[in-house]
Amino acid sequence: MMTPLLVLEGVHTDIGAYHILHGVDLVVPRGQLTMLLGRNGAGKTTTLRTIMGLWRASAGHIKFAGSDITAMSTPQISALDIAYVPETMGIFSDLTVKENMLLAARRAKRASDMDDTRLKWIFTLFPAVEKFWSHPAGKLSGGQKQMLAVARAIIEPRELLIVDEPSKGLAPAIINNMIDAFAELKRGGVTILLVEQNINFAKRLGDTVAVMDDGRVVHSGSMQALAEDENLQRTLLGLSL
Amino acid sequence: MKQTDFDWKPLALVPVLALIALPLVGSGSNWLTLTVAGLAMGMIIFIIASGLTLVFGLMDVLNFGHGVFIALGAFVATSVLGAMGDWTGSQELWRNLVAVFPAMLIAMLVAGAVGLAFERFIVRPVYGQHLKQILITMGGMIIGEELIKVIWGPQQIPLPLPEGMRGAVLVGDAAVEKFRLVAVVVGLAVFGGLAWVLGRTKIGLLIRAGVQDREMVESLGYRIRRLFVGVFVVGSALAGLGGVMWGMYQQNVIAQMGAQVNVLIFIVIIIGGLGSTGGALIGALLVGLMANYTGFLAPKVALFSNIGLMAVVLLWRPQGVYPVANR
Numbered sequence: 355m356m357t358p359l360l361v362l363e364g365v366h367t368d369i370g371a372y373h374i375l376h377g378v379d380l381v382v383p384r385g386q387l388t389m390l391l392g393r394n395g396a397g398k399t400t401t402l403r404t405i406m407g408l409w410r411a412s413a414g415h416i417k418f419a420g421s422d423i424t425a426m427s428t429p430q431i432s433a434l435d436i437a438y439v440p441e442t443m444g445i446f447s448d449l450t451v452k453e454n455m456l457l458a459a460r461r462a463k464r465a466s467d468m469d470d471t472r473l474k475w476i477f478t479l480f481p482a483v484e485k486f487w488s489h490p491a492g493k494l495s496g497g498q499k500q501m502l503a504v505a506r507a508i509i510e511p512r513e514l515l516i517v518d519e520p521s522k523g524l525a526p527a528i529i530n531n532m533i534d535a536f537a538e539l540k541r542g543g544v545t546i547l548l549v550e551q552n553i554n555f556a557k558r559l560g561d562t563v564a565v566m567d568d569g570r571v572v573h574s575g576s577m578q579a580l581a582e583d584e585n586l587q588r589t590l591l592g593l594s595l
Numbered sequence: 596m597k598q599t600d601f602d603w604k605p606l607a608l609v610p611v612l613a614l615i616a617l618p619l620v621g622s623g624s625n626w627l628t629l630t631v632a633g634l635a636m637g638m639i640i641f642i643i644a645s646g647l648t649l650v651f652g653l654m655d656v657l658n659f660g661h662g663v664f665i666a667l668g669a670f671v672a673t674s675v676l677g678a679m680g681d682w683t684g685s686q687e688l689w690r691n692l693v694a695v696f697p698a699m700l701i702a703m704l705v706a707g708a709v710g711l712a713f714e715r716f717i718v719r720p721v722y723g724q725h726l727k728q729i730l731i732t733m734g735g736m737i738i739g740e741e742l743i744k745v746i747w748g749p750q751q752i753p754l755p756l757p758e759g760m761r762g763a764v765l766v767g768d769a770a771v772e773k774f775r776l777v778a779v780v781v782g783l784a785v786f787g788g789l790a791w792v793l794g795r796t797k798i799g800l801l802i803r804a805g806v807q808d809r810e811m812v813e814s815l816g817y818r819i820r821r822l823f824v825g826v827f828v829v830g831s832a833l834a835g836l837g838g839v840m841w842g843m844y845q846q847n848v849i850a851q852m853g854a855q856v857n858v859l860i861f862i863v864i865i866i867g868g869l870g871s872t873g874g875a876l877i878g879a880l881l882v883g884l885m886a887n888y889t890g891f892l893a894p895k896v897a898l899f900s901n902i903g904l905m906a907v908v909l910l911w912r913p914q915g916v917y918p919v920a921n922r
Binding site for chain 2: 406408427428429432433438440444446447448449453456457458460463464506
């Protein structure tokens with residue numbers, strides 16, 4: 355049994371008058387890739403935003419490496435080496451690719467301060483980042499922006515990488531590139547929590563899986579078991595996937 | 596894909612407006628005088644507006660109380676320059692500058708310090724609530740104006756130009772007032788400083804990123820609130836500096852002077868694109884030129900002309916001349 359890195363216990367989140375999460379229980383084991391699946395509106399994005407402190411949990415606890423982070427601010431959570439790639443990618447369109455990367459390298463004051471070895475490794479994962487280094491990020495294609503968003507998240511070593519729907523709207527070739535990159539990160543020991551709608555993407559990468567519905571986790575277990583059980587897939591995820 | 600995709604069209608608006616005005620004004624010397632006056636006025640408005648546009652861009656805060664820092668800066672200058680009469684009365688420009696520089700510095704320090712308190716006690720409780728922001732910042736400005744009257748008195752106070760900055764230099768047949776040249780130099784220095792900080796430093800990078808997507812900046816581990824407080828204080832200090840320049844431009848100060856300039860500032864930041872300092876510079880120069888040309892050609896439509904200018908620019912670019920992405 356792997357030790358848990360991130361644990362959510364009975365987390366509730368309200369956004370204005372709406373009660374979105376109804377007691378989420380989730381365990382993300384250290385060093386594994388956990389897929390968070392579910393239909394649209396199931397509460398996946400809200401769960402990620404609540405973990406990052408972008409929306410406050412109204413009840414329950416979020417623990418990271420044994421410490422309670424429920425009441426921490428987003429910058430404090432990020433300082434624990436938790437990186438987040440939102441569904442919108444969060445690219446700063448008016449800045450260049452280099453400037454986007456420099457912002458994420460928190461200890462670097464200028465581009466020359468960034469870790470050269472790590473940068474070269476990132477360039478091998480995402481060649482587009484190197485190719486368009488001095489270009490405005492707003493001019494990149496959707497796939498290139500997604501690569502930049504993930505590259506930015508890993509410019510510094512991270513304990514946990516949280517990514518919201520990385521395959522959304524991407525061409526199959528780009529999706530394969532993303533799968534290779536996440537597999538490489540996993541081999542490097544990074545713990546990853548990934549929200550996904552694409553079941554094939556999930557099957558190829560996931561170690562463990564949690565399925566959400568109506569603001570709760572309704573199933574958790576190994577990805578392999580879910581991938582091999584079509585009836586369970588149909589029951590939990592419907593045919594939309 | 597081009598590496599640099601600079602949008603030059605808004606920049607071209609300034610010479611285009613000046614060239615359109617040339618045949619209307621008729622005399623080349625009058626046109627040059629008006630153009631330099633317009634650029635000087637534009638630079639002073641830019642100094643005031645640059646901080647306000649960043650405050651709005653970074654935290655969506657509508658600060659209608661910005662004018663109080665303008666008045667405060669101008670009144671502080673009356674006290675400092677009044678105490679340095681020997682220096683301001685000298686015919687030598689360097690002695691005048693020795694007096695004006697500490698007046699600017701102290702005005703900026705006082706306006707910045709009051710800005711810090713203004714952010715803490717007036718703006719912070721109403722983050723994310725635009726209607727309350729408008730009401731409470733306007734209320735804050737009224738209170739600020741009344742406090743200025745308590746300290747300096749309710750009457751208009753003269754702020755005469757130092758001796759060496761009075762008069763004009765002749766460029767051909769055109770008379771160009773010396774102070775307007777000083778205003779252009781100070782404005783360019785402020786723009787250069789802001790451009791350097793925003794374009795060449797990590798803090799500047801954070802401000803530009805925060806204007807686009809503050810939530811993502813926080814997710815990367817930066818405390819945007821601290822950054823905002825810093826920008827608010829610097830914006831207030833720049834408004835104080837602008838107040839010194841505006842007071843010297845008008846050669847007198849009243850407690851309501853900030854409120855009078857407020858309309859022009861908001862026209863400038865809307866023309867420029869909310870959150871864009873480059874856009875604020877273009878907007879300020881256009882407003883300054885338009886005010887001077889129409890003031891000469893048709894004084895009765897001078898204020899309307901700037902509102903008309905804003906309407907025309909927004910019909911062309913509804914988000915302003917340099918819209919900030921992601922907003």
